[in-house]
Amino acid sequence: MSRTMVAGNWKMNTTPTQGTALVREVMEKVGNPPTKVVFGVPAIQLLAVQKLVEGHPNYAVAAQNMHQEQSGAYTGEISAEMLVDAGIEYVILGHSERRDYFAEDDELINRKIIRALEAGLTPIYCCGEKLDIREANNHEVVVGKQVEEALSSLSPEQVAKIVIAYEPVWAIGTGVTASKEQAQAMHDHIRRMISNQFGSEVAANMTILYGGSVKPDNATELFAEPDVDGGLVGGASLKADDFAAIIQAAGSRRS
Numbered sequence: 001m002s003r004t005m006v007a008g009n010w011k012m013n014t015t016p017t018q019g020t021a022l023v024r025e026v027m028e029k030v031g032n033p034p035t036k037v038v039f040g041v042p043a044i045q046l047l048a049v050q051k052l053v054e055g056h057p058n059y060a061v062a063a064q065n066m067h068q069e070q071s072g073a074y075t076g077e078i079s080a081e082m083l084v085d086a087g088i089e090y091v092i093l094g095h096s097e098r099r100d101y102f103a104e105d106d107e108l109i110n111r112k113i114i115r116a117l118e119a120g121l122t123p124i125y126c127c128g129e130k131l132d133i134r135e136a137n138n139h140e141v142v143v144g145k146q147v148e149e150a151l152s153s154l155s156p157e158q159v160a161k162i163v164i165a166y167e168p169v170w171a172i173g174t175g176v177t178a179s180k181e182q183a184q185a186m187h188d189h190i191r192r193m194i195s196n197q198f199g200s201e202v203a204a205n206m207t208i209l210y211g212g213s214v215k216p217d218n219a220t221e222l223f224a225e226p227d228v229d230g231g232l233v234g235g236a237s238l239k240a241d242d243f244a245a246i247i248q249a250a251g252s253r254r255s
Ligand code: PGA
Pocket: 009, 167, 171, 172, 173, 174, 175, 211, 212, 213, 214, 232, 233, 234, 235, 236
């Protein structure tokens, strides 16, 4: 099974009308994609976008968040079961914006991952260090700790169902991308950790995405690295031409 994937994270952008048009445009440009393509859309658009990708097995939809409880008095929240019933396959968890603006930590993210897996969703778990940590050369320790906490108490079978996205916070929305060497080094580090803790087969099959200012002009070289299996793409996923070009770059990485 291919590890390659390109996931778009639209964040709080596009109205339902704009979002539907964007998905149609991407699908028209790309046709049958050479890699798994996931649209991470605002909650209000999940059902409509899911309808558009239905019957196209290489396209899927991700929620950008979900609640850690199954149901109950949590006004404004969305549960894993609701997502699954709506046909949604993926959920982005642990994004740095959720950590920074909504005080999510790895203990909470761990609960969300467990809930998502129990319900049958595939979590796209985001980790990544801030600039001061990178400058202090502490990034492998910090990201390692994030991954360890987020995956704590999970079985190898559960971890095998997770996608990890390494997103250095200093590269998100800044136009500064990690170099291919920096991305590869961290992806290798994460894969080794997974191997040590959950077994070499789980590690070898795991999709590890890079995120942080992925653009058409840097995607090919990033995705050429042996442990960079594709991208989690913010800004460039909002432009059909750019997102289509990034999808093609991921498709050609192991020809
Ligand atoms: P960016 O965002 O591509 O705009 O840097 C990536 C992300 O936040 O997932």
